[in-house]
Amino acid sequence: KAKRATALITGSTSGIGHDLAKGFAAKGYNIVVNGTRKEGYQIAEQLKLEHNIDAIYLPANMKNADELNTVVEKTLEKFERIDVLINNAGVQYVAPIDEFPIEKWRDIIDINLTSAFVLSKAVWQQMKKQHFGRIINMASVHSLVASEYKTAYVSSKHALIGLTKVLALEGAPHGITVNSLCPGYVRTPLVDKQIHNQAKYHNISEEDVISKILLTKHAIKEFVTTDTLTELTLFLASAQASTISGTAIPIDCAWSSS
Ligand code: NAD
Numbered sequence: 312k313a314k315r316a317t318a319l320i321t322g323s324t325s326g327i328g329h330d331l332a333k334g335f336a337a338k339g340y341n342i343v344v345n346g347t348r349k350e351g352y353q354i355a356e357q358l359k360l361e362h363n364i365d366a367i368y369l370p371a372n373m374k375n376a377d378e379l380n381t382v383v384e385k386t387l388e389k390f391e392r393i394d395v396l397i398n399n400a401g402v403q404y405v406a407p408i409d410e411f412p413i414e415k416w417r418d419i420i421d422i423n424l425t426s427a428f429v430l431s432k433a434v435w436q437q438m439k440k441q442h443f444g445r446i447i448n449m450a451s452v453h454s455l456v457a458s459e460y461k462t463a464y465v466s467s468k469h470a471l472i473g474l475t476k477v478l479a480l481e482g483a484p485h486g487i488t489v490n491s492l493c494p495g496y497v498r499t500p501l502v503d504k505q506i507h508n509q510a511k512y513h514n515i516s517e518e519d520v521i522s523k524i525l526l527t528k529h530a531i532k533e534f535v536t537t538d539t540l541t542e543l544t545l546f547l548a549s550a551q552a553s554t555i556s557g558t559a560i561p562i563d564c565a566w567s568s569s
Contacts (some may be wrong), residue, residue: 315364318548319343319382319434321373321426322400325350326499327449327537331397334541335548336362343386344368346400365390373400373426374418383433392441395548396434398427398502399449403501405460405508416463423467424474431478431489444487445548448475449540452495452563458528472559479557488556490547495563496525498534524560529564 318335322328324346336342336358344355344366351368358366369380369385386393401423404415431446438444454468471491478489493534496502502525509520526532539562546552561567 314390314392315339315341316340316394317318317343317386317392318385318397319345319393319430320394320395320397321345321430322449324348324354324419326501327494327497327540328397328399329354329442330537331399331541331544332358332366333362334545335395336364336366338545339389340395342389343382343536345371345382369525373422374561376404376425376429378425380433383430383437389439393434393437394443395447396430397447397449397544398430400426401449401451401467401501403461403464403505405464405505406461408462411462419463419467419502420470423464424470426473426489427471427474435487438482438487439485442486444482444485446475446478446482446487446489446554447544447547448489448491450475450491450493450559452493452528452561454491454493454559455563455567467518475559476544476557483556486553488547488553490555490557491559492540492543493533493559493561493563493567494540495529495561495566497540499537502534523539528566530566530568531564533564535562 318340320328320332323332323344332342344351355366355368369382371382422546450471451468453465454472457465475489475491506517506520510517
């Protein structure tokens with residue numbers, strides 16, 4: 312019997328990553344849940360029960376290359392293949408440049424960018440052997456446009472597009488596609504924290520932060536939903552998407568059109 316396809320999703324203990332894990336489990340993928348939080352064990356158990364697939368939680372800090380390499384080793388020990396790598400874990404820090412701590416800059420570059428390089432490198436040989444691989448990077452509209460006070464985030468997400476393009480070229484002869492999704496605002500704990508901080512900083516209500524700051528950039532005055540991201544990611548992971556590679560797809564309510 313053919314083995315089930317396996318998806319490793321970083322940062323899948325919360326927000327977008329957690330919803331992607333549920334969507335891929337519902338489609339019959341075995342799932343490697345990853346993150347830094349204890350809930351990961353419970354999330355993996357729940358995916359197994361609800362979707363009749365196999366799932367494990369492999370915690371790792373995105374800042375630690377050894378831990379990331381171990382995640383891939385353990386994934387292959389357990390599932391013997393890895394079809395989809397979703398580099399989703401990411402963090403944000405907002406401050407004007409003259410107040411931006413260099414440690415925060417380094418953390419964000421490590422977590423949002425270097426981890427994607429390390430994990431892509433770690434899965435590469437196996438994906439080549441399979442002559443099939445899908446690497447999907449959760450980039451951002453901030454891969455395409457800038458906003459003030461987000462030096463590290465915007466830089467890391469722009470660079471992720473560069474990584475995506477290079478790996479698309481290197482993967483092409485081996486059946487490996489590499490793409491990036493560039494979402495606008497999605498209502499997750501990461502964004503809730505920003506809403507809370509901006510409300511305090513500007514001394515306005517959280518509703519005003521949403522309507523007067525966040526969604527002003529969206530031509531379509533809505534948050535992007537994780538359903539949209541899940542459906543698109545599932546398509547990019549499918550066999551039908553074999554000719555789509557090296558892209559940075561905006562899902563940004565037309566933010567980057569202006
Ligand atoms: P979130 O804060 O809800 O979840 C982030 C996940 O990353 C968590 O599972 C957390 O455990 C994990 N993580 C953070 N630091 C880690 C570390 N050092 N090691 C291992 N795991 C770590 O965030 P989210 O909103 O779901 O964001 C997911 C991705 O989507 C990020 O890359 C983010 O930049 C991107 N994104 C989010 C939005 C948005 O509006 N929410 C928009 C564009 C892009």
